[in-house]
Amino acid sequence: MKYSWFILSFIIYNISWGQMSHPKASPFSRIEQEVGLSKISIEYSRPSARGRTLFGNQENGEPGLVPYGRIWRVGANESTKISFDSDIVIDGQELKKGTYALYAFPEENKWQIVFHNNSTHWGDGRTNYNPEEDALRILVLPTKTHDFQESFLISFDNLDHNSVSMIWNWGNTQISTPIQFDTKSIMQRQIDEELSKTPTPQTFYEAARYYQEQGIYLIKALSYVDLAIEKGGDTYYYHRVRSLILADLNRYAEAIKEAKLSLKLAKKEDKDEFVRLNEDNIRKWKTLLSQNK
Structure with missing residues (x-):
C-alpha cells in the first residue's frame, strides 16, 4: 500500500508540474x-x-x-x-x-x-x-x-x-x-418595428435624429420630431434636432428660431455643452441667411 501511494503521489506531482503555465x-x-x-x-x-x-x-x-x-x-x-x-x-x-x-x-x-x-x-x-x-x-x-x-x-x-x-x-x-x-437597413428595420407598435415621443425623436445625422428623409424627420414635441413637450434636445433638420433644408430663419428655444431650455437645465452648440449654430446660420438674401 505504501508503494502504491508513492507511485500515485509521483504521478500526481508530474501531472501538476506538466500543467505549469x-x-x-x-x-x-x-x-x-x-x-x-x-x-x-x-x-x-x-x-x-x-x-x-x-x-x-x-x-x-x-x-x-x-x-x-x-x-x-x-x-x-x-x-x-x-x-x-x-x-x-x-x-x-x-x-x-x-x-x-x-x-x-x-x-x-x-x-x-x-x-x-x-x-x-x-x-x-x-x-x-x-x-x-x-x-x-x-x-x-x-x-x-x-x-x-x-x-x-x-x-x-x-x-x-x-x-x-x-x-x-x-x-x-x-x-x-x-x-x-448596411447600418441603414438595420436601423430602418428597427424604426419600422417600433413605429408599428405604440411609439413614444422618444421613438419619434430617435427616428428623426437618425435621419438627420444621415442626411436622409429630412421631410419625414421633421414630421417625426414635430410628433415628439407634440406628444412629449418641449425639451432642449427635441428642439435642437428640429433646428438641425430645418438648417439641412436651408430654412435658416426657422432653424435659428428653434436653436434659440433649444438654447433657452438648455440653460434652464445647466446643459452648457448644448448652450455652446446652439450658440455656434445660430452664428453660422445667421451668416448663411445673410449670404442668401
Whole structure:
C-alpha cells in the first residue's frame, strides 16, 4: 500500500508540474469594435519583432519570420479568428455574418487577405489548408510607415455609422482593409418595428435624429420630431434636432428660431455643452441667411 501511494503521489506531482503555465512569447489579445449597430471581434496572438526580419527574406537569403508567397496566420499560435454579428461588404464583395479564420499571403507589393470558413486548423493549417474553403479573398496593397511597430497590432480606424478600416501594423508595414456595414437597413428595420407598435415621443425623436445625422428623409424627420414635441413637450434636445433638420433644408430663419428655444431650455437645465452648440449654430446660420438674401 505504501508503494502504491508513492507511485500515485509521483504521478500526481508530474501531472501538476506538466500543467505549469509559462509566459507566452506572443501573448493572446482580443479586441472588439462597434460599427453603427454591428460589432466586429478579433482574437489573435501578438508576436514581437525582436530585431528579426519580419517579411520576405533576410539579407543572407534565408526566409524571414513571414516569407513571401506563403500562408500566414496573421499573428502567432492559433489561427486568428474574426467575427461579425451582421453581414458585411469588403472590396465590393459580400460576406455573411459569422466567425472566420483570418489568413494572409504576403508579397512585396501586394497581399491577399483570406476570410476562411474552416476555423479549426491550428495556426495557418499548412498542408491542411484548403482554398476551396475560403469564404472571401481580396487583394490589398501594403504601405510603409515611419514609426516602427514592435509587437504585431490589429486595430480599427476611420469609424462612422457604416464603415471601419481594419488596420494591421508590424515593423514598418501597414495593411488597411475597409469594411462596410448596411447600418441603414438595420436601423430602418428597427424604426419600422417600433413605429408599428405604440411609439413614444422618444421613438419619434430617435427616428428623426437618425435621419438627420444621415442626411436622409429630412421631410419625414421633421414630421417625426414635430410628433415628439407634440406628444412629449418641449425639451432642449427635441428642439435642437428640429433646428438641425430645418438648417439641412436651408430654412435658416426657422432653424435659428428653434436653436434659440433649444438654447433657452438648455440653460434652464445647466446643459452648457448644448448652450455652446446652439450658440455656434445660430452664428453660422445667421451668416448663411445673410449670404442668401
